[in-house]
Amino acid sequence: MRVRQEHIGTFLRVAKAVVTNRAVQVTALLGAVLLSLWNVERVPHTSVLPAAIGLLPFAIGKYVLCPLRWHALAASGRTRVWHVRAYAESEILGLISPWHAGADLWRVHRLESTGVRRSAAVAAVALDRFVGAVGLVVAVAVCGIALPPIVLVVALGLAALVLLAAILVRRRRPGLAGSWPWPSTAVFAVGVVLSIGYQATILGLLIGALQAVGDSVSAFQLVAVFGASQLAGALPGVHGASPREGALVAGLASIGVSWTAAFGAVALTALLYWVPALLFGGGCFFLRWRGWFTEPRPAAALCPSGTGTGLFTAAPVPRAAEGQ
Secondary structure (H helix, E strand, O other), X not given: OHHHHHHHHHHHHHHHHHHOOHHHHHHHHHHHHHHHHHHHHOOOOOOHHHHHHHHHHHHHHHHHHHHHHXXXXXXXXXXXXXXXXXXXXXXXXXXXXXXXXXXXXXXXHHHHHOOOOHHHHHHHHHHHHHHHHHHHHXXXXXXXXXXXXXXXXXXXXXXXXXXXXXXXXXXXXHHHHXXXXXXXXXXXXXXXXXXXXXHHHHHHHHHHHHHHOOOOOOHHHHHHHHHHHHHHHHOOOOOOOOHHHHHHHHHHHHOOOOHHHHHHHHHHHHHHOHHHHHHHHHHHHHHHHOOOOOOOOOOOEEOOHHHOOOEEOOOOOOHHHOOO
């Protein structure tokens, strides 16, 4: 067990070093943006206005609702504004990394820099991911659309594995699990509601992208296609050319959208993701680099009582990290 934990710790340190390397970040960023632009240029007809209208609610969902969900579930002791900034920064790294893993690693890094234990930081990000997946399934169910059986089986199986692992760790290693965020039922429900709101904004972006390329489809059918395509997100891929995008193109084509319009809408959506990411995430990176955002040296962060969590034990943070 100790050897396995050391291997995991080594992997996290190496991954963090790669994610925080500026040369890697810039190279991956340019490559991902150029790939998205190349895909959009292959679309014969594009109208900017519908896509821009769909982008506005998506930006609110991605950079307001999602950080608020993370703040409620993590109980890190940081403010909502801090979570909004950290989440915005993480999205740039997520868009240039397979599985969106760079975003999760950055969020863990930012929580650690405030004094949160690594195990608690990882658990908080994992819990946020889990609640987001639950929100997706609930959103599809609320619309009265039946997902393919394989999607439901995989979703329920993953949820069962996560819950089983959490229960086993809590029973066998209560000292480790005691620092994990354990949200109350009310907080969990709020997280699911925020996730459903975010899924609705993605739906609006997809509808706007379809109209931008001269096509349209039923919103209910689009929810089913989008939900089913998330299964392909378990496979690695770069944003704009991942199995998830490929599954979404195939799903749109299966409900009557032409292949050209389906490819164009998905490519346009992938490109539009960069607009708020560069504005908000890039702006937060720049302002923090210029010293606009400072954080006090962490002591012990008391968690809100509504989450059902205890006290996060703060780890010593080097002075060089205080300005992060």
